[in-house]
Amino acid sequence: MGALGKPIILMVAMYAFLKFGLPNIPGSAPLPSSLIFLYLLLTAGGIFMFETVSGESKDAFWNPIQRFLTGENIGGLQALRYGVFILFPLLVGWQTYGSTAVSDLPPTESRTIHPAPPGEYTGLSNPVPKTPDNIMQGKGFYAAYCSPCHGGNFDGKGPAARGFIPAPANFADPTTIAMLQESYLFWRIKKGGVGLPIEGAPWKSAMPRWEVELPDEWIWKIILGEYDGAHQSPRTWE
Amino acid sequence: MVQRALRAVGSHGEWLAGLLLMAGWLALPSVGIAAEGTTAGPTEYRDIPYVGSRNLVWIVAQLHLLLAGFVLGVPMFAWLCEVIAWRGGEKRYDKLAKEFTKLLTSAYSTTALFGGILLFLLVAFYPKLMNYLTDVFFPSFLLYCLLFLLETATLYLYWYGWDAMQDGRKKTLHVFLGFLLNFFALFIMIIPNAWATFQSSPVVLADGTAFERAWAATWNPTWWPINIHRLIANVVLGGYICGAYAGVRYLSVKSPEEREHYDWMGYVGNFIGVFGLLALPFAGYWLMREIYQYNQQMGITLMGGFLSWLFILQAMLIGVLFLGSNYYFWLGITYRIPGSEGKYRRAMLMMLVSLLLCLAVWMTPHSLVASIEEAQKMGGAHHPLLGVLGVMSAKMTVSNLMILITFMSFVMYWRAGKQDTAGWAKLAKAVMGAVLVLASLAVIVLGVWGYFVPAIVRINYFSTSQVLIVIFVILTITPLTALLLKSAKTTTEMVWGGMPPRAGYSLVLNAIMVILLMTLMGYARSSSRVHWHVYGVMRDTSPYAYSPALGSASFIMAFCTFSFCLIVAFIFWVATMGDKYKTAPGQGKGELPHGIPAMAGGAPEERSQR
Numbered sequence: 001m002g003a004l005g006k007p008i009i010l011m012v013a014m015y016a017f018l019k020f021g022l023p024n025i026p027g028s029a030p031l032p033s034s035l036i037f038l039y040l041l042l043t044a045g046g047i048f049m050f051e052t053v054s055g056e057s058k059d060a061f062w063n064p065i066q067r068f069l070t071g072e073n074i075g076g077l078q079a080l081r082y083g084v085f086i087l088f089p090l091l092v093g094w095q096t097y098g099s100t101a102v103s104d105l106p107p108t109e110s111r112t113i114h115p116a117p118p119g120e121y122t123g124l125s126n127p128v129p130k131t132p133d134n135i136m137q138g139k140g141f142y143a144a145y146c147s148p149c150h151g152g153n154f155d156g157k158g159p160a161a162r163g164f165i166p167a168p169a170n171f172a173d174p175t176t177i178a179m180l181q182e183s184y185l186f187w188r189i190k191k192g193g194v195g196l197p198i199e200g201a202p203w204k205s206a207m208p209r210w211e212v213e214l215p216d217e218w219i220w221k222i223i224l225g226e227y228d229g230a231h232q233s234p235r236t237w238e
Numbered sequence: 239m240v241q242r243a244l245r246a247v248g249s250h251g252e253w254l255a256g257l258l259l260m261a262g263w264l265a266l267p268s269v270g271i272a273a274e275g276t277t278a279g280p281t282e283y284r285d286i287p288y289v290g291s292r293n294l295v296w297i298v299a300q301l302h303l304l305l306a307g308f309v310l311g312v313p314m315f316a317w318l319c320e321v322i323a324w325r326g327g328e329k330r331y332d333k334l335a336k337e338f339t340k341l342l343t344s345a346y347s348t349t350a351l352f353g354g355i356l357l358f359l360l361v362a363f364y365p366k367l368m369n370y371l372t373d374v375f376f377p378s379f380l381l382y383c384l385l386f387l388l389e390t391a392t393l394y395l396y397w398y399g400w401d402a403m404q405d406g407r408k409k410t411l412h413v414f415l416g417f418l419l420n421f422f423a424l425f426i427m428i429i430p431n432a433w434a435t436f437q438s439s440p441v442v443l444a445d446g447t448a449f450e451r452a453w454a455a456t457w458n459p460t461w462w463p464i465n466i467h468r469l470i471a472n473v474v475l476g477g478y479i480c481g482a483y484a485g486v487r488y489l490s491v492k493s494p495e496e497r498e499h500y501d502w503m504g505y506v507g508n509f510i511g512v513f514g515l516l517a518l519p520f521a522g523y524w525l526m527r528e529i530y531q532y533n534q535q536m537g538i539t540l541m542g543g544f545l546s547w548l549f550i551l552q553a554m555l556i557g558v559l560f561l562g563s564n565y566y567f568w569l570g571i572t573y574r575i576p577g578s579e580g581k582y583r584r585a586m587l588m589m590l591v592s593l594l595l596c597l598a599v600w601m602t603p604h605s606l607v608a609s610i611e612e613a614q615k616m617g618g619a620h621h622p623l624l625g626v627l628g629v630m631s632a633k634m635t636v637s638n639l640m641i642l643i644t645f646m647s648f649v650m651y652w653r654a655g656k657q658d659t660a661g662w663a664k665l666a667k668a669v670m671g672a673v674l675v676l677a678s679l680a681v682i683v684l685g686v687w688g689y690f691v692p693a694i695v696r697i698n699y700f701s702t703s704q705v706l707i708v709i710f711v712i713l714t715i716t717p718l719t720a721l722l723l724k725s726a727k728t729t730t731e732m733v734w735g736g737m738p739p740r741a742g743y744s745l746v747l748n749a750i751m752v753i754l755l756m757t758l759m760g761y762a763r764s765s766s767r768v769h770w771h772v773y774g775v776m777r778d779t780s781p782y783a784y785s786p787a788l789g790s791a792s793f794i795m796a797f798c799t800f801s802f803c804l805i806v807a808f809i810f811w812v813a814t815m816g817d818k819y820k821t822a823p824g825q826g827k828g829e830l831p832h833g834i835p836a837m838a839g840g841a842p843e844e845r846s847q848r
Contacts, residue, residue, distance in 0.1 A: 031621065113605045117538065167617045236692070
């Protein structure tokens, strides 16, 4: 089992790192099983490729497996072989049952975070000039209406944030508003969670529909304040 | 008499019943058509039961596109091989070019057949849309027909005149015919591209002559990005399919000469596929950029909206393609250059680990698939640490690195079994090493920096700089290596025909990956129009004006891939049917491609002369 030892150890080590190591890095969190499966699949694929790149390494890798599964006079491994033959189908059956049986848990979802905005909101430019006064006003509106959830530091950690799943967006993260045009933010603020289109299902957004409380000009000013406060720039084409 | 007839068909009763059922099924649309004909106004849509008009058009269009990609891609490198043989005098390249062209002839008629079926289906199922498109593109329809006639005539002359036009000026004429074939093929590709891209990014002139309106509609914002992207993709598809053909033949042939030939052909097919693959991500990036710029809504639908999951699948398929191509190179080093394995095993391991790390980044989605408990622990759909890997800055960086690694894999293969003799070899290798390391660092630094600058700076300057850096590396290291190898001493002769069966299977896998990739991206491009026939101009008002769920779409993609593989297998079977009846006992070894292409270290004949 010599040549098999390293791959097995590598797979176990990779699993342990993904399951227990990476989540304990400061600022990290446990990985979902879909991602762990993906990384383990890549690791297994890599092992298979490397071990079969030459005849010698392939034989060293594959022959012990073949011998264990089909060989004769394997001594004490015979009992293990029967164990594998019995346990492997049971494992597959258990996995199949687990993935198909009726459960009271909500299904795993692939939510579309950034659905496409309606046509009337695409290509709008901010009608409010980007002046220090307007930015300051926007930050004031932000503090009053947005910061309870999105946080005074624009980091999605407002006092009310812990009550929401998913958490409010972290604007300081360069992968959120920095990827979007101002018109997109205008649409999301104005129409809120209830204004998400069908492709945005399952509509997990507690964002209020601010058009009922705020005039458009205030919303545009809030956008100016958000980008400035989060030290980000909107996506543009110029 | 009735009894006698019944007895006569008795043994074929099941067949007849099946045929009757099939005829009844096929006749069902006429019921629908008749019913629709009674309503006021012209017919806008027709349908077909069970399958659905959209699914049928989708499947036929995809198959036509795949066949067309093969038919337009293969002539490019078939002609190139012929030119290499013509200028360099290496007959094996001519033989290879002829073998490629043999596959082309039967594929060409099948492509035309599917094109005809597609046209009939479109006219029958979407009369309103086809009326509109005909009105806009009428002049280009005529040009397309003319080009098709010219292409067909040229292909016939090119193929059937191959043996007759082998010497002197006739060969020059034959090479010119090959050029014409590619010239017409290019226009045959870009004209229908105008029709398809017009549907996504229409430019509509209210006034003007028929020609002016057609020209404005043709020159729409995504026309050239698609033209370039498809041109490269066709080379990739053609290369990998020819590689798969060689792989299958390699697995089935018995004689050492044939094994040598198909081993070599598989190498050339893989090389062509990789050559195109290195450039493909650049073209894809440009296309997406143009789509985003044309319409933010469409761009978001593709890259951030419900179609964004397709790009995770795309990453997986491209990743497997890169891994498969590199694996084939590494197998080549191990099995064709005896004794090289020990020397390059560590380098292969490092390349493999780097490729896998890059692929892990590429495949990590921005929003993860998670159960509610998992999402609670992460604080949402984004992982706080790995979420940053889900955006374009990371994806662009790793795709460029994968291109660099694959290029270096090829260089390693190229250099294997050679010993440098030039006095400046040490310096050249140091320069190449420095270029590679600095370029890789620069690509990574730009990728990380991209998170801290406005999106437009990243898109317009950083991403393009990353591409230029990779191109610079390729353009620097290729000629330097070629110069070094010119004076290098061959330490190990290359052995053809000794590759293990898994090499053939990896060639087949690569071909399947690229077909799946094209079906996936075909769906993405069409679906980005959502409920529009012509985006923002003509709305889809049929019952199929919805985007199918990704699972349903994947089923059709898989079906198209499987069907295309069957069609290609049939074409290859037909094309090579006569071969087994030809006897080849007198074939001398000198005529066989037991050497290797010049780019992989020169032919054995050349080496023996040194």
